[in-house]
Each structure stands twice: as structure tokens, then as C-alpha cells.
């Protein structure tokens with residue numbers, strides 16, 4: 001089974017949050033060099049890849065080692081002297097997630113309910129291990145990767161090997177639902193929120209940790225370098241809160257992790273945290289979108305589009321230099 005970028009099929013999509021068809025292009029390439037366009041919806045400000053690979057091609061992209069290989073090549077080029085690297089094994093991935101989970105639970109513990117904790121996109125089970133250790137609650141993971149599921153199960157973390165849409169449960173049975181660093185990868189985030197609303201108890205908590213697109217843009221001083229082909233949707237503080245409110249949740253905690261203290265606490269400075277509770281509204285039945293969402297975020301993005309245009313030749317020369325000297 002091989003993934004060939006020249007053979008993939010693309011689809012044009014409407015906005016996942018507001019179904020708007022109008023958008024502005026913010027980047028034509030992603031950080032890894034793929035000709036992958038990113039756009040911002042002019043109605044609600046949601047940022048997403050469009051056109052994007054069809055579902056079957058995304059499946060193949062992850063199942064083969066193609067994705068891991070291009071990420072490794074990118075890291076070799078851009079983090080030559082840095083100690084930073086991706087976890088190589090499931091054990092490393094588990095250890096890193098567990099340590100992140102321990103720090104996360106310290107921040108959200110008072111909002112958690114007693115009972116079943118489900119994590120969507122639970123990988124090797126590190127976050128769930130941290131939840132079980134610190135709260136004593138039963139845990140359950142949902143993870144499509146067979147090898148990661150098998151690793152989690154070996155450590156006694158119950159994990160359903162499937163997409164969350166296919167997970168059969170007793171409705172409204174979860175005390176807490178976690179989505180930690182997984183929302184950027186969903187092909188249909190609206191479906192995730194609908195699923196969470198249906199599977200969460202009335203008093204339960206939804207905990208979401210997701211990358212902040214604006215922080216990534218500030219850190220890399222570029223719009224393009226804040227986008228990547230596996231991040232089908234990208235969220236800003238405004239668009240994330242728009243989504244959560246529209247899905248029938250009240251936000252009880254929002255944190256934009258930009259502070260240096262966050263790093264010392266074992267977390268990451270380019271993510272945001274939301275804790276939310278279900279309200280009485282049917283998901284996506286009322287308009288909860290801040291009308292200034294698009295204009296505020298797009299004004300910021302435009303500044304970085306301009307500076308990226310000026311800096312592009314310098315970046316190109318630096319990249320060529322790294323390639324010939326590595």
C-alpha cells in the first residue's frame with residue numbers, strides 16, 4: 001500500500017460550522033511544502049484546508065508511513081540543532097502524553113465529574129492513564145490506530161479500536177469527554193461536538209485542548225508555517241468558542257496557553273483549553289457566532305501574510321543552505 005501525492009483526489013467543501021461557501025485564501029502551501037491551500041470562512045472565521053484530500057486518501061496518508069516520513073524530513077531541516085523530536089515508539093508517545101495529562105488534570109480537576117471518562121483520539125493511552133491515576137475514575141479510549149490500541153490495552157487501558165462515529169455506547173453515559181490535541185485532525189469537527197453532546201451526561205464536562213492557529217502564526221512569523229496538511233481545521237480563540245457555543249455548550253473555563261509558566265507546568269504554549277457543560281439548546285439550533293469573528297481574525301492574518309511575502313526569499317535561501325550543509 002503506497003501513498004502517492006500525485007494520485008490523490010481532492011474535494012471542495014463548505015464551512016463545517018456555518019455551511020458558508022465564501023472564503024478568503026490565506027495560504028497556498030503548507031509548512032511541509034505540500035501544495036495545500038488554506039482558507040478562512042468570510043461568514044464565521046473558521047480556518048480550514050480547502051480543497052482537501054478526500055477521506056480515503058487521508059486514510060491512506062496515515063496508514064502508510066508517508067506522513068511520518070515527511071514530518072521527519074521537515075524536522076531534520078528546521079530543527080537541526082534542537083533536541084526536539086517526535087516520539088519514536090509507542091512507549092515514548094505514552095510517556096509524553098501521560099506527563100502532559102498529569103499537568104492538564106491539575107488545571108481541570110475541579111470541573112470533572114465522577115464516572116466514566118472517554119477520550120476521543122486516545123492514541124497509546126497516556127492521557128487516560130494520567131486521568132485514572134489522579135482521579136480514580138474509570139476510563140475508555142477511542143482510537144482508530146490498531147497498534148496504538150493494542151499498546152493501550154496491554155497497559156490495561158480499555159480502548160475501542162474505531163472512529164468515534166462508530167463507537168456504540170449507552171447514550172449520555174460519559175461523566176467527562178476529552179478531546180486532547182485531536183480536533184485539528186478531524187474531517188468533521190461538527191460531528192465530534194454532536195457526538196459529545198449525545199454521549200455526555202447532563203452534568204458532565206467536555207474538555208478540549210487544541211492548537212491556537214494565531215499563536216502558531218506569531219511563533220513562526222508566517223501564515224503558511226502555521227498550516228499543515230494533516231490539520232484539516234485550525235482554530236483561533238474566537239472560532240473555537242464559536243464552535244463550542246453553537247454545539248449547545250456553555251463555556252465554564254477558557255485558557256489561552258501563551259504564558260511561559262505553562263511550559264514549566266509541563267504543558268505547551270501553542271494550545272488552548274476549554275471546559276464546557278451542556279445547556280438546554282439543541283446543538284447548532286441557534287446562532288452563537290460572534291459577528292466580528294472573521295474581520296478580527298483576518299485582520300491579524302493579513303499582517304502575517306504580508307510579512308511572509310517579504311521574508312519568503314530569505315527563508316528559501318536558508319532552507320537551501322541547510323539542505324547542502326546537513
Ligand SMILES: [Zn+2]
Pocket residue numbers: 015016017018019020041042043044045046
Ligand atoms: Zn463559516
